[in-house]
Structure formats: structure tokens, C-alpha cells
Amino acid sequence: MSRPKLALEQRLNFWVSQETYDFYAKLAIRRKQKISEFLRIVLDKATALVDENGEFLDSLPMSQDDLMSMMRKVAAEEVAKAAASQVLPSPPPEDPYVSEARKAAENTLGRDETRRSKSSPERKQTSAPLPAKRTRNLEQA
């Protein structure tokens, strides 16, 4: 039986882009392009989890938390690969404005990370089932 590939892609696109955007932002790579590549990889893996009726999130044979862990692991692997191949041009070493821009980005990321780690238990509690609003967004997608 053919699977509803488009609907699955839409759902994954929405969900994964929300949850993994930060992985790419951290490494200052071309995020939109990399997310597209990443989505294809996750899609291939997630498609294997779709049952014969094409159901995905509603009848997944694993918990949402487990699926999230899997996606994070895949994302981390892809980020590591991308970072290994990414060669950024070196900035002018003494430019204080580049230095301040770097501080702005590093501070922002550091605070995000700290905040996320502090709130992770709460986020975990609210991650399943899908919040009604997010479900509505998925349906409208």
C-alpha cells in the first residue's frame, strides 16, 4: 500500500524544523540548506516507522520522547558531519567589530542553551501529546 508521503513530509518538516533548528544555528552553517538535507535523511529513517496504513505520529510504535531522542541523535550526527566539512573563511583577526559580533552570537547561544537545559523537564512533560495548537497547525499545513 502506498504511503501518504506528502502528508508525512509536511508533518516532519514542521516538527523537525521546530525542534532541531538550534543544532544548525550553533555551528553557523548554512542552516536552511542543511535542514533540507537533514529532513531527507530523517524522512528516510522515519518512513521506516510508518505502519501499513501510513499513520505516523498518531500510531507510532515508539513514544514521542523516544522519537525526539532519535531525531536529536540523527541531527547531532549530521551536524558533526557538516561541521567537519565546513570551512569558514577566517575573519580579520584584529577587527574588534567582528569580535563583538562573535560575542553577541555566543552569548545568545549560551543563554539559549542554559535556558533550555533548565526548562527541559517541563518541556518534556508538555511534549506529549502534541499540543492542540501545534496539531491544528499540522492539519492546516
Place this chain on the structure above:
Amino acid sequence: MSLPEPLFGPSPVVSSVAQVESVCVNHYPESATRPHIWEGFQTTHTKVADTKTPGNLWVSGDFVVDHDDPGFAQVHLRVAAGVTRDGILLDLLGWLNDPSQTERLSCDLSALVESPPDDPAYHYVREFAEIVLDSFTTHGDAGKKGFPIIPLP
């Protein structure tokens, strides 16, 4: 479970200080944290305005979502390429990017000056700028985009 809604529509939302105060502070008279965060913002705004730096102040964090007692505001000074680069501007950037201000003012502060396309550092600074923008354009679990931008005179 309902999620907190952003208080502003899709970006860019050009606002004034008074508008942000009205939406984010005055509408929450019972809030325990918003007045304190607002004091920190005002200190920051005064500091930036005193230098007459041409740019925009971005405001984000859970301060700009429908949350009675937000924990933080993100405040970012973005200065376009082409401004005169002098000691005053550099001192201001250093002040805003000093992590100790965050604790003191209850605001996550940051600032950067964009580089012109012909600058050797253009792509590098742009990456940093996008990282900050990414952080500003999603409000926590709400996942919606929108934050006020206050032009500086």
C-alpha cells in the same frame, strides 16, 4: 494545553518604546517580573540613546509572549553597515555584550554592527547576525515569529 501567544504579529513589527511598554508591561498589572525587566530595558535604552547610535533595538524572549511572569527579555542592538565606527560605538558594543549586564538588568543583551558586502568579514559577521536573528524569531514553545523593533532616532 494552551501555549503562550506572542504579543506581536509577524516581524518586522516596528514599535515605539511606549507601545512596547503598553503591550508588555501595562497590560500585566499583576505581574511580578515584568516591571523589573522593564526597568532593565529602560536602562539599556537610555544608555543606547545617549550615544545617539543609529540603529534598531530588538526586543524578544518570553517578555513578548502572553505570560504573566516572564523570566527574561532579549534586547539586541542592530546597527546597519555604514555607520561611523568610533570609540563611543565600540564602547557601547562592549557594554551590551558584557555578560555581567544580563544578570544586573534582567535582560539578555547583545549588539553587533553589520558589515558591508565588500568587507572581508562580511560573511563571518552575517553568520553571527543570523544566529542572533534565529534566537529572536521563535518564542519558546509558541513557535511563532514576531518581535518588536524599536528604531533609534
